[in-house]
Amino acid sequence: MNWKKLLCEKRRRGYSTTSVSDDPRNEFQRDYHRIIGSASFRRLQDKTQVFPLDRGDFVRTRLTHSLEVSSFAKSLGQMIFRKIVDYGMDSELEEQDIEKICSILECAGLIHDIGNPPFGHFGEDYVRGWFRRNLPVIELDGRKLADILSPQMREDLYHFEGNAQALRILTKLHFLVDENGMNLTYGLLNTIIKYPVPSTAVNKESGNIKEKKMGYYYADREIFEDIVSSTGTVGFRHPLAFVLEAADDIAYKTADIEDAVKKGFISYNKLVSELKGTYQGKCGNDSERSVLDEAVNRLEYYYGQAVEKGLSLPEQNAVQRWIIYVQGVLLRCASLSFTDNYLDIMHGEFQKELLAASDGRVIASALSDIASRFVFCSKEIYTLEIAAGEIYEFLLSKLTRAAVVYDTDIPSSTIDQLIMKLVSENYISAYRISSEGRSEKEKLYLRLMLVTDFICGMTDGYAKKLYMELSGIG
Template identity: 40%
Template structure:
């Protein structure tokens, strides 16, 4: 298949069922239609109280998962426009599909963190550690190695596919009923939990995993229709790059605002880690410091905002160039690196990453993350213990039934009427993980305190 035909295949309309009727004057493309389905939904709204870097932060300046996702959405769409112009000039893209690639990336950026549990990656670790210990102590489990691996390697990206394709109940079993490519754009590691999680590995598709056993058929239909060959969708590389650009610079901007790092830290660490971009980047820091040194009512946050924009421009330009240079491998899903790691902006990304370590190790962050860990781990203990009883159902008036009825009605609807997976033990555990991972940071803390009698 030519790459022009491949672009046509992955940018056209294809869903699990016919989309609902729209008004006659609707001029949106298929991916703008997806964006409209997503933007007003409750899973998107809950991102406003999920950790980006600073858990339970009171400052309204600091980014949450929602504001981060909106930034990634814009950056990804911007990169998509540049790539699209290049493809049109190469005659690799049908003019009728103009706008679809940037719209697809806009959708991908919006939803890429949708499945992240409370307290981000630390929350993921709490879930994984709980289930590793649970299966070690529960020798009577009916779960296969593959089924256990789904829980022991829980990943927010994998949960995102489940939310989008099934868990968000809107009247049937298809979730949001998004375009196939919208769903494929967030499958970073197209393997199951046993074939994947081979880190370190030379094959990027197997570094982690991309779908639970309950979404195996969903993945296969997408993979087969889009002819991906169990490789990454080309858009995944661009989404990953936009995510890297957004959070690497923005996390540092937030860190400066909260006083966790300062301009001297930034200048020192960039000077130590830069190579190709050393002269222009360090000159920019110097010029910004000199320009605003004696300005009234100006603090370092303005300087870091302008510095972020400057470095992001370099990274975006480098990503577009790297995509063009590695076009064939990306189209085949065989590029075994992240695009930014082989771009001319690699050194900027490394410098930001080293700054992030300084921010992440701040004691106030560590304390809140530990509190979040205890809440998530504790909630899993409470609900998983209850799930082992036959009374863990809506009928009844005992402890286990009361706990079952605390789980959100939409999750129970999917569990009882939509999810057809045959292993009942797996289904119960997945119901609990769906519920806990979908919580906001504050709700997780509050519910744990209420169930433990710490706060009523």
């Protein structure tokens, strides 16, 4: 791979032909303004990151999370590629490329979660499970849907993925001018494709990060192939996907701990105890142990300062300061991991996450594990997820039943016809364009995708409101 192709400025509707000759922005900076001005981006403000249906005034949303990831990604770009240029690690990389790379990463952080459905990661899990349970049961013209669909079509729904949905929204569903979505640059679109494999090639046991999840749907295979051939990443991850992933990891791992302490899921004392007792034995070398030990020392030091100053909530103050410190540590670790493995990354041979191959591995893992045990396994989260599950079960059942017979010769009920009228005209238009001239099998698949498209376009508030209205509640 080489940066001349990786920084591809091609757009689906063609290269930019701006008539403003004195516009100093590069193509990726133009992408930035397309993104922040879009309704798809604004909807992230009503999609929760962790606490579904929670209306607390400090809980992070997908929007605030995306802004944090954007900031971290741009910072990592500056740290990594300044070093690569200054130390002559890649003769093809030029000074002007640093600005382009940072612009791509800044934009990628903003849109990396734009395809996620309502109610956090729980929503993704529920959609996958619902289709696994129901495709083998629901019938169309006497045949089970699972038997009608091809293996990849079926696996797309069984492995439903917000990352793949993001590509779909950005290239098709965000219908503003035409069917080309936001018409973003290919260099940017390739950066958000974290898993460049179809649903039939997902292999979580392979040890190669690119095969952990699917990166694109069968419905979007043509645009995916055009993107990777244009950027020169066929069969590989775009190098900037590793950077985006690290920025995302740093943002959510540290945010989950901060939010957990604020909401009382874990105390300062318990956090210190866990860091000291549970993870020391998991350090594989002195460097990892040094990072962990220094982090614990910093946390205790910040707490001591807060007590000395007479702050009313010294535990929260200490953790908030500590989170900022840990973010800085992990940024440096991820940056060093990228430059240390630069050749393998550029040759498509690097198979891990950046943090997993760094001295910050243990502290990063500790943050995820603590959040998992003390937050995601709490009764409050279970209660919220049960409520979200009821909403998903109702909406998916109603929408799928209506969509299966939509655009067929099979008579549909008045209710099913009315339900399809609720679906956004943009999504219906995208279906009409994609299904033209397709086989009945493909049309069925695209109608099922129409269901997930509509669901993913919902905010938490809209999904709850629609559920209550259709079920006659309130």
